[in-house]
Amino acid sequence: MAKIIKEGGRLVVPDNPTIPFITGDGVGAEITPVCRETVDCAVDKAYGGERKIGWMELDAGEASVKKNGTPLPDSTLEAFREYLVGIKGPLMTPVGKGIRSLNVTLRQTLDLYVCQRPVRYFDGVKSPVKHPERVDMCVFRENTEDIYAGIEWAAGTPEAEKFGAFLREGMGVKKVRFPQTSAYGVKPVSREGSERLVRSAIEYAISTGRKTVTLVHKGNIMKFTEGGFRDWGYALARNEYGKYLDEGKLEVNDCICDAFLQNALLHPERYSVIATLNLNGDYVSDMLAAQVGGIGISPGANINYDSGHAIFEATHGVAPDIAGKNLANPCSLILSAVMMLEYLGWKEAAGLITSALERAFREGRTTPDLSGAGKGVGTREFGEILKGFIAG
Numbered sequence: 001m002a003k004i005i006k007e008g009g010r011l012v013v014p015d016n017p018t019i020p021f022i023t024g025d026g027v028g029a030e031i032t033p034v035c036r037e038t039v040d041c042a043v044d045k046a047y048g049g050e051r052k053i054g055w056m057e058l059d060a061g062e063a064s065v066k067k068n069g070t071p072l073p074d075s076t077l078e079a080f081r082e083y084l085v086g087i088k089g090p091l092m093t094p095v096g097k098g099i100r101s102l103n104v105t106l107r108q109t110l111d112l113y114v115c116q117r118p119v120r121y122f123d124g125v126k127s128p129v130k131h132p133e134r135v136d137m138c139v140f141r142e143n144t145e146d147i148y149a150g151i152e153w154a155a156g157t158p159e160a161e162k163f164g165a166f167l168r169e170g171m172g173v174k175k176v177r178f179p180q181t182s183a184y185g186v187k188p189v190s191r192e193g194s195e196r197l198v199r200s201a202i203e204y205a206i207s208t209g210r211k212t213v214t215l216v217h218k219g220n221i222m223k224f225t226e227g228g229f230r231d232w233g234y235a236l237a238r239n240e241y242g243k244y245l246d247e248g249k250l251e252v253n254d255c256i257c258d259a260f261l262q263n264a265l266l267h268p269e270r271y272s273v274i275a276t277l278n279l280n281g282d283y284v285s286d287m288l289a290a291q292v293g294g295i296g297i298s299p300g301a302n303i304n305y306d307s308g309h310a311i312f313e314a315t316h317g318v319a320p321d322i323a324g325k326n327l328a329n330p331c332s333l334i335l336s337a338v339m340m341l342e343y344l345g346w347k348e349a350a351g352l353i354t355s356a357l358e359r360a361f362r363e364g365r366t367t368p369d370l371s372g373a374g375k376g377v378g379t380r381e382f383g384e385i386l387k388g389f390i391a392g
């Protein structure tokens with residue numbers, strides 16, 4: 001097995017790359033094996049044995065607490081760092097103060113600044129809207145800044161009091177309505193952070209033949225943070241992609257987030273690639289996923305396009321209510337694996353899995369969450385159906 005490396009600005013992928021993976025807690029034990037088998041089947045079919053993934057399991061989550069006394073050992077972080085590209089099932093967020101979400105730790109440690117969420121409709125999936133097929137977008141959500149940076153102080157603490165006093169006395173701020181009982185949060189948004197996110201979105205648009213990139217922000221209210229994101233985004237597009245803009249190959253526009261949420265519901269066909277800040281991106285990607293009926297099957301990736309580090313992941317949680325019952329839908333993880341194969345440049349294998357999923361949805365051969373309680377096929381049986389379609 002060999003390592004994927006980043007060389008000369010490009011990802012160099014051997015025919016037998018080592019891919020680290022985390023099985024995950026709860027339903028992770030059911031969906032991860034199905035996902036790996038589906039990927040192996042597609043890679044084998046697409047490349048006739050000339051390419052093969054060497055899966056390397058990493059410790060994390062509840063099993064790791066039992067084995068190592070910690071849910072996220074350093075060796076796991078190091079393996080993701082060393083092998084560049086990995087995939088993970090859902091992890092239980094440890095309960096208790098002072099313990100960060102494992103997902104947030106992974107994103108921050110590897111500086112995975114893009115949260116990429118493609119949203120498309122699969123024929124046959126139930127949707128709450130009339131024309132879900134009009135939704136075909138890819139959301140680029142900034143993953144390291146904004147109010148999610150975790151800089152906040154609870155009301156009534158000495159820190160909140162100190163910060164309030166600094167605002168009043170140091171900055172002359174008189175606008176805090178109830179200073180005695182206020183909690184505070186800080187929203188850092190930088191030029192570098194905005195530029196690298198918007199650059200990734202534009203590169204994606206160009207490389208996939210999509211023409212429009214929309215900067216979604218709330219700059220009418222938060223003029224320097226969200227407004228800064230918009231202005232830095234436009235400036236970057238002009239400075240680095242002026243040729244594409246002038247030749248009409250790229251269009252960059254912007255939309256205020258509340259208007260975007262309305263427009264994306266009424267006229268989704270107007271949007272293609274979305275570049276947005278952390279909090280907006282959280283809301284926007286879940287709303288769009290719901291529009292295509294895919295909240296439980298939407299894939300995601302956390303990527304640093306400069307270093308090449310990427311972790312692909314199921315976007316749902318550990319689903320404790322159905323864990324161990326062969327009821328879990330493995331599609332979110334499988335579609336994340338499709339994104340991973342595309343990221344590696346293994347488009348043929350990705351295409352085989354996508355076609356198999358399309359056929360399964362069209363024929364109504366899905367897990368109970370999509371078919372209805374008491375109907376549908378089990379997790380393992382769904383995996384067998386996919387492999388049958390791919391191999392056939």
Ligand code: NAD
Pocket residue numbers: 027031089090091092093094103296313314315316317318319320321322327328329330332369
């Ligand atoms: P959840 O996604 O686990 O469950 C919400 C609902 O969706 C449940 O009814 C569940 O049965 C259903 N569901 C989820 N995944 C499904 C699947 N693959 N197939 C069929 N149905 C599915 O969300 P929650 O209950 O809020 O969170 C439970 C735990 O998971 C928490 O500890 C939370 O922190 C963690 N979590 C982890 C991640 C992650 O690792 N990326 C994401 C979200 C939540």
